[in-house]
Amino acid sequence: MRPELLVRPASLADLWKALPALPRDRRYLAGGTDLMIAAGHGHAGDCWVDISGLKELKSFRETSSSIFIGSGLTIAELAEKPAVKKWLPALALCAPHYASPSLRNMATIGGNAANGSPCADGVCALLSEKAEIVLGLKGAKRKMPLHSFFLAPKRTALKKDELILGFEVPKWRHVSAYEKLGPRSYFGISKVTVCVSAEISGGLVKEAVIACASVAPVPLLARKAAEFLYGRRLDEGTVSEAAALAESEASPITDTRSEAGYRKAMVRVLASRALSKLAA
Amino acid sequence: MEKLSFVGKSLPRKDAEIKATGKALYSADLDFPGMLHAAAVRNPRPRIKINGVSDAAAKKIAGYRALVTYKDLRGPNKWPLVDTDYPFLPEGEARFEGETVALVVADSHRAARAAAAAVEIKYKELPFETDPLKSLEKGAVKLYGQDNVFSKFFIKKGDARKALAEAAYTVEGEFTTNYQVHAYLETQGAIAVPQPDGGLVVYTTTQCPFYVLDAVAAACGLPYNKVKIIQTVTGGGFGGKEDVPALVASHAALCALKTGRPVRLIYDRTEDFRSMSKRHPSWSRVTYGADKNGRITSCVVKYVLDAGAYSTLSPIVLWRGTVHAAGPYEIDNVLIETYAAATNKVPAGAFRGFGQPQISFAQESLIDELAAKAGRDPMDFRLHNLLDPGDITATGQELTSSCGLRELVEAVREKSGWDKWAENGFRRVEGNKARGLGVSAAYYGVGLGAKGRYLDRAGALVNIYKDASVTVNVGNTEMGQGALTVLAQIAAETLNAPYGSVRVEEVDSTKVPDSGPTVASRTTLMSGNAIIEAAKPIRDNLFKTALDMLKAKGADIAGMMEASEGVFSIADHKVTFGEVVKECWNRRLKMCEEGWYAAPRTTYDMKDGQGDAYVTYSYSADVAEVEVDLETGVLRVVKLWGAFDVGKIINPRLAEGQAQGGMLQGMSWAVYENLVYRNGIMANPNFTDYVIATTADKPEYDITFIEKDYEDGPYKAKGMGEVPLIGVAAAVANAVKAASGARVTSVPLLPEKIWKGLEERKAAGGKK
The missing domain is CATH 3.30.43 (Uridine Diphospho-n-acetylenolpyruvylglucosamine Reductase; domain 2)
Incomplete structure (x- = not known):
């Protein structure tokens, strides 16, 4: 109603x-x-x-070290921006998998986070790109790492009336891979998503972030797997070990969308696929 | 071969423009002066004892008008359907979550919703059962009669147990299928408008206006001649608007009688999910035996449908499933027992295929296993056993006419490149993805058959106005399938009237006699024949008059008169349909006639399940090509080849559409659709989490029609609507088996299940 x-x-x-x-x-x-x-x-x-008409929430700013994404930008608007394609490859990769064209035209990146769902597509991408979230309440502003914004299913750090103003994402030279398992070819909520962003230099991983959706009460960072990758070459053994670690970090549930055991196993499959893509 | 002007042509749909441009008026678009709005108060739990219903809080809501409960009924509290166990509104007990317990009426839709939420049902929870197999066990919670069985059937032909014991090869399997939601775009709804004489006019979205008439008259205690049912443009049915619109319309009617005002009752999607009909979930155990030559000698089936809380259409859905349970094969020994079990869930009922897709999935999956055991190609094995003209079905019926199954199977074999695939064991692997090919065959009794024989008649009214425009009234409905178009083609053909001058109207129950339901792929056959019957005397008048007119013009009447495309001619002399009609009116000839068609008798005996079950059958063969991701179990149906014998095709483009739609709906059920109950509560009554196929999931189609004339059909047509859905699930499951080695015995074939099958094979060290 x-x-x-x-x-x-x-x-x-x-x-x-x-x-x-x-x-x-x-x-x-x-x-x-x-x-x-x-x-x-x-x-x-x-x-x-x-708040859909508020210009302040539609801003998109690029500085020498970061990109600021206004919370009111729609997924379709973001997907068109050259700076997103250049600096936020995970978000760019996620866009075609995000719901449907009609929903991408309406849905905002801020709303994707504010809804507090562990399955949020855009959040998963931004998480892997080390985004911070910027909140505002009247005059006051605060900023926190995106992962600490999520407290529990449908619960976030937002206070009464507090708004998401946007996301600040550092510029770092990373490549990304985004693997989503949905219920059909497109236009579906993820059963499992794994998004990996990594800086690779001289064939060695300098830094990696592995974000997973729909496999924990909140959007999940697979930290052990990411740490394991540090300084390593993405060969078959490394990929397989990191993928196994990611699986061990997931704690999915069975619901109407999928089953816990399947989801857990798929974290490994998707992590392995994502890392193999980065290696290629 | 008779030369046809309108039948067999892809003429444009009669309702295309109003639907494509948004001009069509659906139930929710209609408005009446002084109209009020109703909303349902629903049972929140699986099974409750109702201690009272209070509208004390609702009374505080602005615009609230009235509470309607069973006490407002003016007739017996029994909805007249196959059985009468479903009350219009429950008195002492409500039996499934979402059941309408009472209704509220208010000035606005919003106020009605708020009032419904404010009404308090005082209740005590009762023990409930949601598992149909447990419901059939001794000691189960008593939900219906002594044994919780709404209906059971039995077919016995030969000695199936003995033949099984003697068989060279036997296979046995247990299969389950889940619900399917009709997902029509237009939810259920009705508007009841009180009349000055105490009667009612009811506008409703429905497949079966005469079921609505039965129910409204009964609930309101009105004679049939004071109730008029008008079918509004219907936004999809698929069986979901067979029985339940009668309940919705009765509720609207009770609200209208109580308030003396027009009342509109429109369901939202969630309540439509929770309370309206569905395809039955099923469980089955099937056993086949074959001799050493690969001839099927025995079939034993136990088939259980999860009927939900009330019997509704379960007896006839179950009966259709029973008749077809052995598959489209000639088998000498058959033993089939079937049950519709009561549970505390939404009553399941009609859905395109009507009890057949579930058991087809089971038996056609198992036929592949039997072929494998006998060391035969599944296609060869089917060709070796399938029903040919002159063969005897499981019910002992001889197929005397119109049976093209062999040609269908051969057609999909050739078109799919089956024999080429056979060289690789029907499997092609690339990386971590494997493709596979699978086949299935099915037959489908057209019309209501022996179990519904008393309803299997239809009327038509054909009326030619002075200006030569033609109106046809029938008792079967347009619900998107193309009835208005196909029936107009039949009328135009019979009268030699230009197609554009013929208008078929949506059903008005006062214009034609009770023509039974619009179900069972019977509309073309039944209403088509009734139209021909009505049009014949008019045709005689037209043709005789045309001949007179041509003679007066100097034509040599020794020559043959040609009647084509709305023109009558002998050599160079011509008169148009319009001129002939004008002359008929001048001669005061009768230009309006009624027609009536009753299906021929069937001989089926319910005691042993032997005899003619249906007057004729349509047939299908499907081949599916699928791709399975061997790591995730994700399944994609790449291509479907379908071949269908539905008799003469009246409109090829509509037939193609029906075939594509049926195949996609069958695939969606087979692969995606998964309605979940948790402890008796529906967990995903919405399109966010109840996933159906979209156009992006659409496979490539290759569709073949092989038209085997049915002599008693209108222009030799049989029935079309359901056949394309039935065999898809089994073809897909067989293709999944070929691709992955995993035999999934449960619909939908979710990736979770395929993955589990792959893991089990890995654990067992199995390799294809």
């Missing part, structure tokens, strides 16, 4: 001003692709604050 009240502030300043007068059970509406579903189940509050 639609909410009782829909408000549409013209700017962030207006938003902060408007909030105190609004009903307590309020939600932010960005792309709406998760909120509308929640609304169908009657869990979407009495009041929606539409």
